Amino acid sequence: MNADATTIADGNAGGDVPDVATGGAAGLTTPPKARRQYGVVIGLVALLVAFSIAHPDTFLTWDNTVSILSESAILAILAVGLTVPLAAGDFDLSIAAVASLAGMLTAVLVSDDGWAIGPMFIVCLAVGLAVGLINGVLVAYVKINAFVATLAMMSVLEGVSIGIAGETYRGALPSNLTDIGRSEFLGLPVVVYFALVLGLVLWYVMRATQFGRYVYSTGSSEIASRVAGVNTSSVRLRAFCISGVLAALAGAVLVARSGSAYPEGAQGLLLPAYAAAFVGSSVLSDGRFHIGGTLVGVILLQAGQDGLIMSNFPQWLTDVFNGAVLALAVGLSRVPPGTLLRLFGPTLKRIRSS
Amino acid sequence: MLSGTDVSGGRNPVLAARGLVRAFPGTLALAGVDIELHSGSVHGLVGHNGAGKSTLVKILTGVDAPDAGFIEADGERVVIDGPRTARAHGIAVTYQDGNYITGIEAREFIYVGNGFPRRHGHIDTRRMTRECNELSESLDIPTWVWRRRMADIPGALRKMIAIAKALHAGAKTIILDEPTSGLPRAEVEEVLRLVTVLRERGIALLYVTHRLEEIEAVTDVVTVMRKGEVVASTPTTASSREKLVELIGGRTKAVGDRVRDAGMASDREASLELRWGQGAKRGFDVRRGEIVGLTGPDEPAVQALLRCSVGLAAGGVALRRAGKAFRPGKPARAMREGVVYISSDRLSEGGIGDFSLGRNLTLSSLSRHVRRGKLGIVDTGRERRAAKELSERVGVISSGIDQPFAQLSGGNQQKALVGRAIEAGAEAIVIDSPTVGVDVGARAEIYQLLKQVADGGRAVLVGSSDVDELAELCDRVVVLRDEQVSVLGEESVTREQIRAAYFGTGEDQ
Numbered sequence: 001m002n003a004d005a006t007t008i009a010d011g012n013a014g015g016d017v018p019d020v021a022t023g024g025a026a027g028l029t030t031p032p033k034a035r036r037q038y039g040v041v042i043g044l045v046a047l048l049v050a051f052s053i054a055h056p057d058t059f060l061t062w063d064n065t066v067s068i069l070s071e072s073a074i075l076a077i078l079a080v081g082l083t084v085p086l087a088a089g090d091f092d093l094s095i096a097a098v099a100s101l102a103g104m105l106t107a108v109l110v111s112d113d114g115w116a117i118g119p120m121f122i123v124c125l126a127v128g129l130a131v132g133l134i135n136g137v138l139v140a141y142v143k144i145n146a147f148v149a150t151l152a153m154m155s156v157l158e159g160v161s162i163g164i165a166g167e168t169y170r171g172a173l174p175s176n177l178t179d180i181g182r183s184e185f186l187g188l189p190v191v192v193y194f195a196l197v198l199g200l201v202l203w204y205v206m207r208a209t210q211f212g213r214y215v216y217s218t219g220s221s222e223i224a225s226r227v228a229g230v231n232t233s234s235v236r237l238r239a240f241c242i243s244g245v246l247a248a249l250a251g252a253v254l255v256a257r258s259g260s261a262y263p264e265g266a267q268g269l270l271l272p273a274y275a276a277a278f279v280g281s282s283v284l285s286d287g288r289f290h291i292g293g294t295l296v297g298v299i300l301l302q303a304g305q306d307g308l309i310m311s312n313f314p315q316w317l318t319d320v321f322n323g324a325v326l327a328l329a330v331g332l333s334r335v336p337p338g339t340l341l342r343l344f345g346p347t348l349k350r351i352r353s354s
Numbered sequence: 355m356l357s358g359t360d361v362s363g364g365r366n367p368v369l370a371a372r373g374l375v376r377a378f379p380g381t382l383a384l385a386g387v388d389i390e391l392h393s394g395s396v397h398g399l400v401g402h403n404g405a406g407k408s409t410l411v412k413i414l415t416g417v418d419a420p421d422a423g424f425i426e427a428d429g430e431r432v433v434i435d436g437p438r439t440a441r442a443h444g445i446a447v448t449y450q451d452g453n454y455i456t457g458i459e460a461r462e463f464i465y466v467g468n469g470f471p472r473r474h475g476h477i478d479t480r481r482m483t484r485e486c487n488e489l490s491e492s493l494d495i496p497t498w499v500w501r502r503r504m505a506d507i508p509g510a511l512r513k514m515i516a517i518a519k520a521l522h523a524g525a526k527t528i529i530l531d532e533p534t535s536g537l538p539r540a541e542v543e544e545v546l547r548l549v550t551v552l553r554e555r556g557i558a559l560l561y562v563t564h565r566l567e568e569i570e571a572v573t574d575v576v577t578v579m580r581k582g583e584v585v586a587s588t589p590t591t592a593s594s595r596e597k598l599v600e601l602i603g604g605r606t607k608a609v610g611d612r613v614r615d616a617g618m619a620s621d622r623e624a625s626l627e628l629r630w631g632q633g634a635k636r637g638f639d640v641r642r643g644e645i646v647g648l649t650g651p652d653e654p655a656v657q658a659l660l661r662c663s664v665g666l667a668a669g670g671v672a673l674r675r676a677g678k679a680f681r682p683g684k685p686a687r688a689m690r691e692g693v694v695y696i697s698s699d700r701l702s703e704g705g706i707g708d709f710s711l712g713r714n715l716t717l718s719s720l721s722r723h724v725r726r727g728k729l730g731i732v733d734t735g736r737e738r739r740a741a742k743e744l745s746e747r748v749g750v751i752s753s754g755i756d757q758p759f760a761q762l763s764g765g766n767q768q769k770a771l772v773g774r775a776i777e778a779g780a781e782a783i784v785i786d787s788p789t790v791g792v793d794v795g796a797r798a799e800i801y802q803l804l805k806q807v808a809d810g811g812r813a814v815l816v817g818s819s820d821v822d823e824l825a826e827l828c829d830r831v832v833v834l835r836d837e838q839v840s841v842l843g844e845e846s847v848t849r850e851q852i853r854a855a856y857f858g859t860g861e862d863q
Contacts, residue, residue: 210720210730217717220706227666227696227703229689229718229778288708 039332040279040325044300051307059310066188072302073195074254078266079273079280079294080199081246085239086277087206087289089219090139090146092243095273097157098131099251099266104161106252107170107261110177117176124252125245131157132244136237161263171260181256191253198246203291215239216288272322276301278329301325366429368393368558369414369445369527373423376409383409385582386423391527391558396549398573398590399562401602403653403819405579407562411531414560415447416440441468443527446520448513450532456505460515461486463504468523489518493551510541514548521552528552529560534568536652539836546572564651566595566857578602595859603821603853625813626693626782627674628663634672636839638832640782640813645804647824648817650834651856657698659834660817663784664688664695675782689718692781698790698817700767705759712741712755714770718778740777748773748803765789765796772803782813789823801827821856825849 052060078095085092102124109115109123131153138149162168183190206212214235217225226232250269255261279300280293304325305318367390376384384406391397401407412418414425416434424431427443434440440447455466461482465471471478471485486500495514499507507515513533520528530549534542549572552559561573569576569590577587578601586593586601622641629637640646650656661667665682673680675691682688685695697703705714716723716737723737724730741755748769752762759767768788775783788804789797804827808814818824824831830843833855840855853859 208731208734210724210732213713213717213720213732217706217709217713220708221702224703224706225717227664227685228706228774229686229694231684231686 040282040329041296041300043328044279044304044325048300048303048307051303051310055307055310059307064306064310068299068303068306069192070189071306072298073189073191074250074257075269075272075276075302076195076295076298077198077246077250077253078269079276079298080195080202080291081243081250082273083277083280083289083291083294084202084206084215084242085146085236086281087219088215088236088239089222090236090239091150092135092240093147093150093270094131094135094153094157095243095247096266096268096270097154097161097264098128098244098247099254099269100262100264101131101157101161101164102127102248102251103255103261103265104165104170104251104263106177106255107173108164111170111173117180121252124248128245128248129241130244131248132241133237135244136240139240140233140236158264158267165261165263168263169260173255173259173261177256178259181253181259189257191257194253198249199291199295202242202246206291211235211238219289271319271326272298272301275322275326275329278326282329282332365392367391367426368428369443370426371410371414371423372426374410374413374420374425375422376406376413376418376420382582384413384420384423387579387582387584389560389577389584389587391560393526393558394553394556395575396553396559396561396573398569398576399560399579400564400566400569400576400598401579402821404581405602406582407579408531409582410579411447411529411560411562414440414529415445437467441523441525444525445527445529446523446525447529447531448516448520448533450535457503459501459503460507461500463515464489464519464522468519485522489522492555493518493521493548508541509537510544513537513545517548517552521555521557525557527558527560529562531562532564533561534563534565536654542568564857566598566859569598570595595857599850599853599857599859602857603849623677624674625676626663626784626815627677628659628671629674630659630669630671631837636837637672638839638841639674640815642811642813643808644829645808645814645816645827647828647831648815648834649819649821649824649831649852649856652834653819656817656819656834657786660784660786660815661695663693663782663815666695689778689780692779694718694775694778694780694783696768696771696775696783696785696788698787700764700771700791701760704771705767707758707760709759710756711745711750711752711759711762711770712738714759715741715744715755715774715777718774744773744777745770748776749799763793763796764791765793765800768792768796768800769803772800772807776807776812780812782815783807784815784817786817787820788816788818789820821849821852824852 058064078099082092082095105124105127106120109120110117135146135150135153138144138153139146181191185193206215214225214230214232217228217230218232218235222232225235251266254266258265276297277289277294279297280295281287281289283293283296284290301322304321308317308321309315369391371387371389374384374387375382381404387406387410389397389399389410399407399410409418413420414434416436416439419435425434426432427445432439432443434443434445455463458466464486465482471481473481483500487497489495490497490500493514495511495518499511499515504512504515517528517530517533533545533549537545546568549559549561553574561568563569573590575587576590576593576598578585578598580602622643624639625642625644627637627639629635631637638646648656648660658667658669659671662669662671663673663682664685665688666685673682673693675693680688680691682691682693688695701707706717709717719740720732720737723733723740725733738755745752745755750762750766750769750773752766759770762770772783772785783804785804788800792800804814804816816824816827825847828843828847830841831847831852833840833842833852835855835858842851842855
């Protein structure tokens with residue numbers, strides 16, 4: 001079980017135990033060092049440079065930067081949470097559904113039932129934690145493939161969201177909620193600081209704590225970590241709890257910012273969150289998932305989307321863009337260096353000479 | 355020394371290897387091997403693990419390619435570069451662990467890879483049934499197996515179905531790689547009977563086994579390999595078990611082993627005790643300050659027993675640590691009881707390959723380097739000092755504790771894993787094949803390290819199929835053979851004793 005790109009390509013993030021009988025001379029050969037390609041990151045940066053040149057008066061401005069950062073904040077909260085189970089070697093496909101549910105719950109509690117903001121947030125986080133616990137138990141203890149378990153959870157949560165929504169839509173939410181989502185500090189929305197602080201805390205947890213170390217060792221090799229005495233089941237469970245809680249938080253903040261809630265309001269964030277995490281994993285040379293990389297991925301992705309819209313590309317192209325970035329981030333990391341040159345070198349030469 | 359004898363009667367062999375050489379980093383797996391397989395003859399192949407038997411089988415079946423030498427089929431020089439060409443030359447193999455596709459029916463298994471019979475573009479199931487029934491008749495396999503899933507068929511019958519598949523594919527040469535490994539005695543008879551049926555049908559057979567009584571029972575010729583060379587090839591009737599054991603072992607005199615006093619540990623308390631079987635009758639213990647070897651012809655069984663000690667395998671084994679019963683459940687819990695397991699598969703089950711050496715050394719004892727009362731934050735300064743000190747203590751040669759674990763040599767990885775176990779507070783270390791993939795120089799260092807570990811009052815249980823290793827390293831050796839457990843070395847242990855128990859000489863004769 002590897003927390004790298006091969007996991008998604010193999011479609012299996014489960015902890016497969018190697019055959020007991022094969023105790024071969026593994027020590028004779030060292031595995032090839034995982035090589036990462038910065039292709040996607042370079043490509044995205046090149047795209048942003050292109051946008052800056054094409055729209056010097058609109059794209060590369062302080063206002064637009066603020067807009068990109070504000071748009072990034074919610075995706076960032078979702079994606080850094082996702083990074084934890086990914087680093088532990090597990091997929092969590094339920095995050096967007098958790099966010100949708102938490103958003104819907106926020107709207108219903110505050111506008112229908114008149115709850116105060118504090119208790120409402122606590123209930124949302126508790127729901128996120130509960131979902132994470134169930135995911136974690138199903139995956140780490142019942143040993144259901146994480147892909148399947150969280151896909152099932154996604155569908156369950158979508159159903160529940162529609163159930164509690166009743167008439168399916170909540171608009172014009174009270175200002176005590178939207179004030180939080182829309183308030184600003186030093187020219188930036190408060191949610192941006194909030195996402196940044198969350199990112200920093202999680203970055204420190206993953207980097208400096210025993211839990212973070214165990215997450216990475218489990219993601220690198222679940223069985224080797226287990227043999228070394230790491231309680232990998234507990235590590236995986238806790239990773240799902242983190243992604244669940246942060247997803248719920250992202251959902252609540254989303255609704256607080258937009259002032260309206262749909263039962264599947266956050267579903268569109270699932271793929272960008274994965275794309276950001278995978279782009280982020282290609283920032284480091286060893287291809288690990290890590291919080292800093294994910295944040296970079298979120299901003300690159302958001303800026304790319306922003307530029308596409310600014311260049312008057314149709315709205316649907318955003319989805320194509322997100323999907324292509326995810327596939328390329330995974331795909332390019334598996335291509336050995338030099339292959340791209342060999343593939344495109346002759347074409348480039350032809351273009352240049354003509 | 356027995357001399358090579360021509361048993362062919364002058365005919366061309368169906369399959370022959372000529373001067374096969376195959377080198378792997380650090381070892382010469384085959385050093386110029388010749389072997390001839392004749393129609394209607396069963397050719398036994400024996401030798402220790404690492405003697406080169408499986409490399410030979412791999413080359414004959416096109417899984418591996420020789421560095422020098424070639425293969426002849428029906429007197430013609432051929433190149434076998436894969437399973438497809440092997441099949442084209444009529445060569446089939448049944449592997450020890452089966453590699454069965456367990457989710458399909460037996461009759462489908464017969465055709466997978468060889469093509470299903472077709473009729474009007476559909477699979478002709480009627481013809482499949484007919485052909486399978488024919489196979490049943492000629493090989494005396496019960497017809498009920500064909501509609502069962504492979505997973506639901508007992509071991510011996512599965513082996514017979516694999517042989518039937520080879521026959522159906524038109525094999526002229528069938529290689530049986532330890533066909534009776536893991537089978538109970540009654541079922542072994544069934545497999546042996548099938549072998550004689552194949553011989554009568556004019557198939558050339560290569561019979562690879564650890565069980566010398568089967569060599570006697572069923573083979574016409576026997577070849578002994580040792581360290582990549584054929585040391586004898588002789589008609590079976592001209593040999594004896596004792597002679598074969600001697601040939602397999604090479605040296606007949608143990609030199610320079612057993613430096614530790616045999617009686618030393620006998621009065622000490624048992625550190626780790628394993629018991630199993632009905633009424634927990636079978637079993638053995640490992641005492642404090644003692645190195646015990648565990649071996650046996652059924653390697654998966656030996657490995658499973660070692661893994662049971664930390665809960666990585668379930669197997670009805672009752673464990674006691676320092677006289678107290680415990681259920682490991684999982685390695686983390688076994689570790690709290692002081693039992694640490696080190697896998698033979700160092701890269702996938704040992705270290706974390708993309709972690710540094712230092713982080714691997716402290717992975718099992720990380721909680722000791724956590725700052726008190728501070729949310730599990732690791733004191734990396736203290737952790738690094740501990741890792742550095744430990745790395746020096748166990749003699750890991752590296753560019754520093756930041757070197758990635760996967761880049762270390764096999765020997766240094768092993769030292770690091772032993773160090774990690776010590777640091778985790780191991781009282782009993784269970785280590786499987788400690789020197790697999792380790793070069794000769796580092797091997798001695800690992801033996802030295804394990805002896806130090808034992809001298810420090812810990813118990814060490816070593817799984818190994820290398821007789822030299824067992825004799826050199828261990829105070830006592832436990833041999834598992836069929837249902838039998840032999841404990842050697844209350845007074846002394848020699849290679850001859852180990853071999854005799856391993857190959858089953860001296861009993862039921």
